[in-house]
Amino acid sequence: MGDFLAVACPGAGKTTFALAALRAELAGQARPVAICVPTAALKHQWASAAERFGLHLDPDWRTGDPVAADMHGLIVTYAQAATAAKPLSRYVEGGVAILDEVHHAAEDRSWGDGVRAAFAPAQVRLLLSGTPFRSDDNPIPFVRYTFGDSGDAVADFEYGYGDALQEGGVVRPVYFPRFDGHMEWVDASGALKEATFGDDVSRDDWSARLRTALSADGNWLPTVLGHAHGRLERIRSNHHDAGGLVIAIDHEHAREIAGILGRIAGEEPTVVLSDDPAADRRIAEFAAGEDRWVVAVRMISEGVDIPRLRVAVYATTTTTALFFRQAVGRVARWTPGLRTQPAYVYVPDDHRLRGHAATIAVQRRHSIDKRGERANDRNDAALDDASEQMSLFAALSADVLEAPIADGLDPDEPSLGARTEELVGHPFDLPPPPPLAGREPLDPHSALADLRSRFAGKRELRDRNSERVRTIARILGWEHRAVNAELNRRSGVHRVAEATVIELERRLSAADDWLEELTA
Numbered sequence: 001m002g003d004f005l006a007v008a009c010p011g012a013g014k015t016t017f018a019l020a021a022l023r024a025e026l027a028g029q030a031r032p033v034a035i036c037v038p039t040a041a042l043k044h045q046w047a048s049a050a051e052r053f054g055l056h057l058d059p060d061w062r063t064g065d066p067v068a069a070d071m072h073g074l075i076v077t078y079a080q081a082a083t084a085a086k087p088l089s090r091y092v093e094g095g096v097a098i099l100d101e102v103h104h105a106a107e108d109r110s111w112g113d114g115v116r117a118a119f120a121p122a123q124v125r126l127l128l129s130g131t132p133f134r135s136d137d138n139p140i141p142f143v144r145y146t147f148g149d150s151g152d153a154v155a156d157f158e159y160g161y162g163d164a165l166q167e168g169g170v171v172r173p174v175y176f177p178r179f180d181g182h183m184e185w186v187d188a189s190g191a192l193k194e195a196t197f198g199d200d201v202s203r204d205d206w207s208a209r210l211r212t213a214l215s216a217d218g219n220w221l222p223t224v225l226g227h228a229h230g231r232l233e234r235i236r237s238n239h240h241d242a243g244g245l246v247i248a249i250d251h252e253h254a255r256e257i258a259g260i261l262g263r264i265a266g267e268e269p270t271v272v273l274s275d276d277p278a279a280d281r282r283i284a285e286f287a288a289g290e291d292r293w294v295v296a297v298r299m300i301s302e303g304v305d306i307p308r309l310r311v312a313v314y315a316t317t318t319t320t321a322l323f324f325r326q327a328v329g330r331v332a333r334w335t336p337g338l339r340t341q342p343a344y345v346y347v348p349d350d351h352r353l354r355g356h357a358a359t360i361a362v363q364r365r366h367s368i369d370k371r372g373e374r375a376n377d378r379n380d381a382a383l384d385d386a387s388e389q390m391s392l393f394a395a396l397s398a399d400v401l402e403a404p405i406a407d408g409l410d411p412d413e414p415s416l417g418a419r420t421e422e423l424v425g426h427p428f429d430l431p432p433p434p435p436l437a438g439r440e441p442l443d444p445h446s447a448l449a450d451l452r453s454r455f456a457g458k459r460e461l462r463d464r465n466s467e468r469v470r471t472i473a474r475i476l477g478w479e480h481r482a483v484n485a486e487l488n489r490r491s492g493v494h495r496v497a498e499a500t501v502i503e504l505e506r507r508l509s510a511a512d513d514w515l516e517e518l519t520a
Helices: 014-026 040-051 078-083 085-092 102-106 109-119 161-167 203-213 220-236 251-265 279-288 321-329 351-358 376-384 454-476 480-491 501-519
Strands: 002-008 033-037 073-077 096-099 124-129 144-147 150-154 157-159 181-186 192-196 243-247 270-272 293-296 309-314 343-348 394-400
Touching: 002 014, 014 040, 014 096, 014 124, 033 040, 033 078, 033 085, 033 109, 040 073, 040 279, 040 454, 073 078, 078 085, 078 109, 085 109, 096 109, 102 109, 102 124, 181 203, 192 203, 203 394, 220 243, 220 251, 220 309, 220 343, 220 394, 243 251, 251 270, 251 293, 270 279, 309 321, 321 351, 343 351, 454 480, 454 501, 480 501
Parallel strands: 002 124, 002 157, 033 073, 033 096, 096 124, 243 293, 243 309, 270 293, 309 343
Antiparallel strands: 144 150, 181 192, 181 394
């Protein structure tokens, strides 16, 4: 058994590294491959990236389905792995598992136990993380610690933001314009309070002060959004499709911010909410488009790859270092072809966020204290939600006091010591991908021949097969199950879930022939 933990900052190319390592490990031989990621959107992002390496991975795998013969492996989420541990453990035995942003496996103890059970039989496990630390006592599966099951997480390879910045052409230098303000609010007891971010207030008032600044009814937030939009417009003079991201507190806050931005920018921003079934599509459309702004709560966090993002506004009350680093990572990804490309994260001058910004290049590790002590991040996280329980809390006013506070560097200049040339890397030869059954090329006249990815082509073929089944069932008055069974018999397909592209096209052809018979 082999475990390797690679820790690299957002934008450093963990996915490319992992897929190159996977090709090298497979060495042209067919072995089971399973990749585990935090979110459903990342399943498809990884599948598309794998196609560029000649590896076909199924992001639509469902528990109990076999892996089709024309796919090298599957991609699941951590939640999926935890509930499908048994079938995954049978599949991956003797194979290769890649666990992306592996710290997510410790978010819930049951997740960690399920992920461990699912991937323990793999012969090789590659663990990836950009933020391998947590503020709880749940150990991350397959990670080594300095004192057995406690202490610091031990990485086999580390590549931090400072390393990437010095390399040049890997990540962008990120600057943090900070805004002070004068805030007034009514606290939980009904008392009237006021403070700036520079004032010394009690710990109980930290979250209330921050939430007041971020209120859409005050002047602080529209002023900061205006500054950020002005910065984005200047960037777009050289980077024409550059985009901006605003991270909001909750769904209502996101919609309020969208309204403010619409008035400032003269165009409606994209809003991405977790309860929107089209959220993943909206993210993909924004990533491929040229619209200026996207507003989200947590949907655009770690791993979501939108390289054109150059400006972010941190307008959320979540103050943990983990979430802050993930947010910064959204604008840190390098875009080839641009000589200089600094990025900007606009933040309230809250002392917690100021500290995170000051230490963004410092590599932190997951640390477990057997005595049950909690890191400051956990205390902060509890405070983040405190204002939700304030029955009498009300934000009254918030005004920006002065121009943005720079972070010690001129925000119009490249980072000190950073080179701006492209990083070309080191060429090396990879063994060919393993051969697959059913890899015959599609008929060049097929409607699917121009699709880039095999998984997308198979999804389209399954949809077309389902459409034919519905039509035939309606004509004959049969149940769908009976039509499916007959189509499988006519086409020689055992199960649609495990069918190859060739088999799905053959089944579609059989359905068309059957329809022609019925309508002749």
